[in-house]
Amino acid sequence: MNTTTTEAAAPAVAERTPQLMLVEGNEAAALGVALARPDMVAVYPITPQTSLVEKLAKLIADGSMDADIVDAEGEHSVLSVLQGSALAGGRTYTATCGPGLAFMFEPYFRTSGMRLPMVMTIVTRDGITPQSVWGGHQDAMTVREAGWIQLYCETVQEVLDTTVMAFRLAEHHDVMLPVNVCLDGNYLSYGASRVEMPDQAEVDDFMGRKDVNWHVALDPLRPMAVDPLTGGSGGTGPETFVRYRRGQCAGMKNALRVITELHEDWARRFGDSHRFAPLVEEYRLDDAEYAIMTLGSMTGAAKDAVDEARAAGEKVGLIKIKTFSPFPVEALKHALRDVRALGVVDRSVNFRWNCGPMFQETLGVLYRLGRQVPAQSFIGGLAGADLTVATFHRVIAETRALLERPADDEPVWLNAKD
């Protein structure tokens, strides 16, 4: 036998052929979770998240994912089980939305306070009531003061990739915070799309060593009292509480840097089809006179509208927010530096300011930038309503009008009967 010939027939380095799949957003999230190898998954089904946890249950049942799964009796316990597991050193995951997120709010707020690295997908759903089972960002937006990192995805591929990256982000020693990967209910959850599966071995290398409870643990080998009372007006109470709170804010601030680094590392390992803007995407913005801002899956239709407007000679660009929490102030300042009019499309409501939440946050960035830019809040896509290319042509036209006149204090309600 001529061994030399055999060796010559094989390539020196195996060509990595990416595995291509057609999957829905919920399935992509589940596949991303499997790649990250969590110890424990706790679930409670809720529309439109259900197919995601069904997929996880099947992966575990088939043995293609080695994790413990807890079918808890409700979302409140789902998150609580995961907190216990994390405190004992487990890598943990769950997914929920809307009423489920509302029900788990008590442990939800606490997860960031205990600095527990954890990943939770929010398959975003509008707030009830009015009763609805459809998509919208109201659930995730409503909990934005709870100290979780929130990353919004535009495409199914971004859902898969961001889900894996979220685990490493959460466990990064400079961050140590829980992460929500937000994917739009209906439009991403059930929207099928082509994705490239990252290679498991390469993902393992990317993830590195699991490091969940080095800082806070329930472990008889390292006895400690977890979350004793702090605060009050005497002794070291107030300063202890403040130290914890400042630590959370520092972790948030650090996350902006770490998210950027992780996205770079990820794209370097897996290629350009896995490259996503980590904080803020600037789309055709270089010479734009005015811009529209988007979040999540609506961005696809918005980009098409921008392309068409550009073809028609409009100097319009697009700003997509990926990292909503921590709010990417510096990146957004960069994007907004030359824009002379701005239209911000929100898929949820800020009841206090009578506008969209992202719009209201962006006003703060403009203040930091020291610029008075006419800006208009658009609210659309509530409760599953479609935001089409035509919708964005309207947004572009109304934003363009701000080049000539001041903005209206009232939001523009898209999908509304005027």
Add this chain to the structure above:
Amino acid sequence: MGQAYSTIAFDPAKCDGCGKCMTACASVKFDSTDTTRSLIQIVRSGGARIEPPRPGEFELALCRQCADPKCVTVCPAGALGKNGATGVIDWDASKCVDCLLCTIGCTYAGIALDEHSGRVSKCDTCEGKPACVPACPTGALRHVTTARIYNEVGSWEDLFAPGLAGCQGCNTELLMRHALRRVGPDTVLATPPGCVPGMGSVGFNGTTGTKVPVFHPLLTNTAAMLAGVKRQYERVGRKVTAMAIAGDGGASDVGFQSLSGAAERGERILFMVVDNEGYMNTGMQRSSCTPYGAWTSTTPVGEHTRGKSQDAKNLPMIMINHRCEYVATASTAYMEDLYEKLDKALAASERGFAYLHVYSPCTTGWRFQSALNIEVARKAVESNFVTLWEYTPESGLHFTRPVDKPLPVTDYLEAMGRFRHLSPEQVEHIQKKVTENLRFVRKIAEQADEQ
């Protein structure tokens, strides 16, 4: 630390002078029917002359196995001595010179001349299993073996720091220390908001009262958090006990969903509820375990309301219907019973959900003197206001301290201030519910007996 010993206790109020203890003793010790040979002697009090004799008129002549035995002191031959291992005063027949000085030295008539043998005789407690006690039909004689707890548990490490800030006379602190000593250091302890962390078990600003890993769960999620802890250790192959010491409010009210879910899933947790019948740590508010008629700060006594107007939720019975691996009720007044159940619950918690419901009176919230805590706890059991039992899926429910002749419930109610305002109708309602509850639990116990 010194050694403690088991003892035979006598309650004259319960003794009717039947003499069955003497028959048993004479039979076991001398194979005789002659009760004058019995080493235990029940004698009628000197002043009582009305026939027939009534309970309370009898006294006991029996060796007390004294710690400072006068019989030993007066013995010139060294024939009597205190056995350090058993606590019994041993009599050595080979050394005895039959001088009978010991019979004069003992004020309890615990050692006497046996005319059949011509020598002294005394109780040796039948090697720790006295025959007289089970022969007693009225419960006047009890073999008190609590010393075992003192001797064994006393040598185990107290896993709480000294100086927990419980109210004066609080049994819960005692209960916590006992329970953790038994469960041991390889434990993760959850103490949801309430009296237990209120004492400082989790701690405040950098100090902690507990030597094992301890945490505040939310009031609502104790069982779920522990389930996560336990499962993670099982996943990595480490044996760690996941234990909760929770209040009745957190278990029966807002934390019930989490408790029920974990029990249904058979999470391997030891869940101990300290039932003081309300939210006592925050100033005595009503919980669903608060009994009918009780004053609390949210069921006050006024012109329109007279304490709580609903009956208590029977949480341990509800837990039975979760098919838990082990469910038991216990009382701080019956530590031996508690220890036996703790042992079983701990073992069961390695196989499934173990639930232990301990009744623990609250001196502050129930309004009685702190020195009376054990007495109040005991009266609750003796009046059948609470019942002590255990349940396993295999053998069903069994009473562990059945009360055949219960005290009237008024004996219990009058022991504390929270029931001071009760009308006769309210007392009647409570007595009726006590009877109903007992009938209900008995029915389940009978089902188990039929199996």
